Amino acid sequence: MDLLGQLVNIKFYLLGSYPKGDVGGLLLNIIMALMALGLSFGAGALLGYSRLSCRLYIKIPSMAIVETVRATPLIMIIFWIYFFLPYIFGGNVTLFWSAVVSLAIYAAAYQSEIVRAGIIAVPRGQLEAALSTGMSRYKAMMYVILPQAFRIMLPSFVSFFVSLFKDTSTVFIIGIIELTQAGIIISQREPDKIYAAYVSMGIGFWCVSFAISRVARRLEERIGVFDLESIRPDACRDEFMLLPREKKTGEGMTPAACEPEDSK
Amino acid sequence: MEFNYEFDWAIPFTDPYLGMIITGIKVTLILFAATTVTSLCLGTVIAIMRISRITILRAAGTLYVEIFRNVPGLFWILFFYFVFPELLPEKWGQALNHYSHYPVVAGIMGLTVDNASYVSDILRSGRLAIPHGQREAAISTGLGRVQQYSHVLLPQMFRVTLPPLGTRMVHNFKNTSLCMAITAPELTWATQNIESLTFRGIEATSIATGFYIVLAGIMVSIIILLEKYLKIDVSSINQSSA
Numbered sequence: 397m398d399l400l401g402q403l404v405n406i407k408f409y410l411l412g413s414y415p416k417g418d419v420g421g422l423l424l425n426i427i428m429a430l431m432a433l434g435l436s437f438g439a440g441a442l443l444g445y446s447r448l449s450c451r452l453y454i455k456i457p458s459m460a461i462v463e464t465v466r467a468t469p470l471i472m473i474i475f476w477i478y479f480f481l482p483y484i485f486g487g488n489v490t491l492f493w494s495a496v497v498s499l500a501i502y503a504a505a506y507q508s509e510i511v512r513a514g515i516i517a518v519p520r521g522q523l524e525a526a527l528s529t530g531m532s533r534y535k536a537m538m539y540v541i542l543p544q545a546f547r548i549m550l551p552s553f554v555s556f557f558v559s560l561f562k563d564t565s566t567v568f569i570i571g572i573i574e575l576t577q578a579g580i581i582i583s584q585r586e587p588d589k590i591y592a593a594y595v596s597m598g599i600g601f602w603c604v605s606f607a608i609s610r611v612a613r614r615l616e617e618r619i620g621v622f623d624l625e626s627i628r629p630d631a632c633r634d635e636f637m638l639l640p641r642e643k644k645t646g647e648g649m650t651p652a653a654c655e656p657e658d659s660k
Numbered sequence: 661m662e663f664n665y666e667f668d669w670a671i672p673f674t675d676p677y678l679g680m681i682i683t684g685i686k687v688t689l690i691l692f693a694a695t696t697v698t699s700l701c702l703g704t705v706i707a708i709m710r711i712s713r714i715t716i717l718r719a720a721g722t723l724y725v726e727i728f729r730n731v732p733g734l735f736w737i738l739f740f741y742f743v744f745p746e747l748l749p750e751k752w753g754q755a756l757n758h759y760s761h762y763p764v765v766a767g768i769m770g771l772t773v774d775n776a777s778y779v780s781d782i783l784r785s786g787r788l789a790i791p792h793g794q795r796e797a798a799i800s801t802g803l804g805r806v807q808q809y810s811h812v813l814l815p816q817m818f819r820v821t822l823p824p825l826g827t828r829m830v831h832n833f834k835n836t837s838l839c840m841a842i843t844a845p846e847l848t849w850a851t852q853n854i855e856s857l858t859f860r861g862i863e864a865t866s867i868a869t870g871f872y873i874v875l876a877g878i879m880v881s882i883i884i885l886l887e888k889y890l891k892i893d894v895s896s897i898n899q900s901s902a
Contacts, residue, residue, distance in 0.1 A: 463877070463880075464873055466876075467830070467834075467872060467873040467876035467877060467880075468834070468869055468872055468873060469834040469835070469836075469837035469838075469848065469872055470834070470837075471837045471838060471840065471848055472837065472848065472865070472868065472869050472872065475848075475851075475852070475865060476865070476869070479855070479861065480861070480862050480865060483862060558730075562730075562731070562732040562733075563732065565732040565734045565735060566732075566734055566838065568734075568841075569840075569841060576732075576734065576735065576738070580738075583742065590742055590743055590746055591743050591746055591747065594735075594738065594739055594742065594743045595743075597735065598731050598735050598739070601730070601731045601732055601735060602727070602730045602731050605729075605730040605731070606726065606730045609729075609730060
């Protein structure tokens with residue numbers, strides 16, 4: 397019954413104090429996740445592609461960036477962006493933008509891994525065929541490899557979005573009134589109904605990420621089946637695994653050829 | 661580039677603060693070790709439930725994963741810290757609230773239930789990757805249900821899923837930093853504490869960030885080494901089973 401009582405606060409959970417104040421609540425979580433994903437997409441694709449480069453002076457720095465960000469807890473990135481960079485370099489960062497930027501930095505590292513895996517997953521024959529028709533490497537990448545790679549990546553992107561959405565809950569630590577903070581505020585307002593406030597907060601997160609993860613699963617089923625069964629010939633199926641883990645032997649011309657380890 | 665900040669690297673190494681950082685590192689490692697063990701155990705149990713033939717067990721396992729995977733780990737940490745004592749009988753709840761290490765315990769519980777759902781998902785996909793012949797061979801040598809799992813299936817499940825499991829554990833290690841939200845005195849909390857006491861948190865935070873990066877790097881390299889050491893030639897298995 398306490399749970400039904402929380403319906404009074406449903407607007408605060410969903411929108412924060414929106415018409416009078418800033419947008420907050422669940423909507424803010426979704427906005428932050430979408431913006432972080434959008435902002436980081438370019439950087440992520442660039443990093444992922446340059447990790448496949450055969451030129452060490454491109455490959456090593458991008459690898460270092462990605463691995464460093466991936467090894468840092470999100471909460472640390474948030475602290476760095478919000479508290480310390482303004483300290484060091486001066487200037488002011490608003491709460492919202494520092495949250496979005498730190499989420500974007502975090503997302504870029506993970507997206508680069510998805511992009512890299514997607515490019516590796518495109519069969520090598522595709523690049524060879526494109527090059528043999530006289531396309532330049534750039535054109536082959538743009539018109540042949542990347543369109544296919546993005547199809548393969550799409551399910552991973554959607555499931556990454558679920559995890560990014562859940563990670564937006566972390567930014568409550570700097571005092572943004574998103575769903576977690578909203579729940580905490582309400583639970584402090586009504587200390588005898590802590591349980592109801594937290595459960596409603598959880599239900600909010602659960603509904604959104606359950607819905608998106610369903611979409612991800614649907615995409616996985618559709619795209620996975622389409623790729624493996626109808627485009628790719630049966631004869632060399634093991635070349636076409638979605639995430640090849642083993643190093644390909646023999647010399648090839650793809651960027652993947654110089655990619656020694658599929659780390660972790 | 662102009663710096664508005666003068667670094668003072670002596671601060672994190674002076675008396676009360678150095679102790680905070682060391683305690684923080686200890687608590688972080690305790691959280692990580694404990695959650696790794698517990699979430700592997702819980703995750704294995706749930707993975708077995710999800711692949712079992714008994715419908716109720718399978719439904720319960722799926723329900724667990726659907727509930728726990730779709731809610732942030734931070735929520736479970738907060739849940740176990742603030743809500744769990746309320747749900748218990750009053751006496752126990754108060755005992756928990758007065759227990760001075762309860763933040764750490766609540767953090768372990770929250771991280772465990774969150775991580776276990778991922779672990780069970782990974783292990784389940786590992787079970788699907790094992791050829792049927794393995795199970796049939798186990799049955800034909802006369803192993804019972806439990807022995808089939810303990811001697812034949814589980815070791816292979818862990819082997820096949822080592823890379824994703826390892827990534828998950830690194831993720832879990834980073835997630836221990838979320839426990840600062842419930843004032844568990846782990847490393848991130850310690851740096852924020854130093855920041856609020858001295859207004860000079862950058863040095864401590866740099867040290868903490870470095871610690872996380874180095875330890876995650878060490879874990880990744882251990883996993884890569886293990887992976888090489890334990891690698892199964894999948895193609896040979898498939899050939900022999902065909």
